[in-house]
Amino acid sequence: AQKVTQAQTEISVVEKEDVTLDCVYETRDTTYYLFWYKQPPSGELVFLIRRNSFDEQNEISGRYSWNFQKSTSSFNFTITASQVVDSAVYFCALSEETSGSRLTFGEGTQLTVNP
Amino acid sequence: GAVVSQHPSWVICKSGTSVKIECRSLDFQATTMFWYRQFPKQSLMLMATSNEGSKATYEQGVEKDKFLINHASLTLSTLTVTSAHPEDSSFYICSARDAGFNSPLHFGNGTRLTVT
Numbered sequence: 001a002q003k004v005t006q007a008q009t010e011i012s013v014v015e016k017e018d019v020t021l022d023c024v025y026e027t028r029d030t031t032y033y034l035f036w037y038k039q040p041p042s043g044e045l046v047f048l049i050r051r052n053s054f055d056e057q058n059e060i061s062g063r064y065s066w067n068f069q070k071s072t073s074s075f076n077f078t079i080t081a082s083q084v085v086d087s088a089v090y091f092c093a094l095s096e097e098t099s100g101s102r103l104t105f106g107e108g109t110q111l112t113v114n115p
Numbered sequence: 116g117a118v119v120s121q122h123p124s125w126v127i128c129k130s131g132t133s134v135k136i137e138c139r140s141l142d143f144q145a146t147t148m149f150w151y152r153q154f155p156k157q158s159l160m161l162m163a164t165s166n167e168g169s170k171a172t173y174e175q176g177v178e179k180d181k182f183l184i185n186h187a188s189l190t191l192s193t194l195t196v197t198s199a200h201p202e203d204s205s206f207y208i209c210s211a212r213d214a215g216f217n218s219p220l221h222f223g224n225g226t227r228l229t230v231t
Contacts, residue, residue, distance in 0.1 A: 035220075043206055044224040045159075052217075091158065101212045101220055102149060105158045 002027045006106035020078045021109045023092030031097040034075045039089045082113045121223025135195045136226045138209035144189035145211035153206040165192040199230040
């Protein structure tokens with residue numbers, strides 16, 4: 001069975017600080033995808049990244065970066081120089097090949113960036 | 116890029132009535148759509164998988180007679196909350212993929228249902 005754990009329920013930082021959101025997953029599949037989504041107060045899910053299980057390269061997109069480590073089953077997300085607009089709930093999610101495209105979401109991390 | 120349109124974005128209904136939520140893929144054909152529910156300050160939980168032309172597959176604990184899903188075409192899936200109760204008040208969000216497992220998922224903007 002697939003499981004995603006986001007141990008940090010809430011994080012509060014001051015603008016311009018770097019912040020890392022943790023994500024640990026469990027799966028028995030060798031082929032799977034990991035995702036990060038941002039959910040602002042308006043509710044829609046904003047897609048941030050999708051990473052397949054065979055690609056462990058870290059990725060950087062502007063102020064966002066992701067660290068995928070299969071050895072520790074983690075897919076952590078770092079925001080550099082955080083901004084107030086980054087305040088949102090962030091979800092990590094997992095999709096196993098044997099489960100089709102069904103996503104299992106973590107509990108989410110509420111990030112608050114204070115000015 | 117691919118877009119999934121969900122309608123309505125919010126709805127208020129009285130207890131005992133039924134509410135229909137639509138999920139449309141606008142520029143691709145979706146053989147499979149997924150319906151999620153999110154209670155306040157909680158995560159998204161998969162309710163059911165909707166397959167075009169066949170019966171939906173419901174997750175454990177989701178009442179199929181209460182949450183009717185119809186996926187009559189490759190671009191439209193509907194979720195009907197029948198005989199709604201206040202505890203059904205939630206945020207419902209659909210997602211769709213346009214091909215196999217390797218294709219990306221696209222989410223609608225969600226529907227906030229309030230049952231009074």
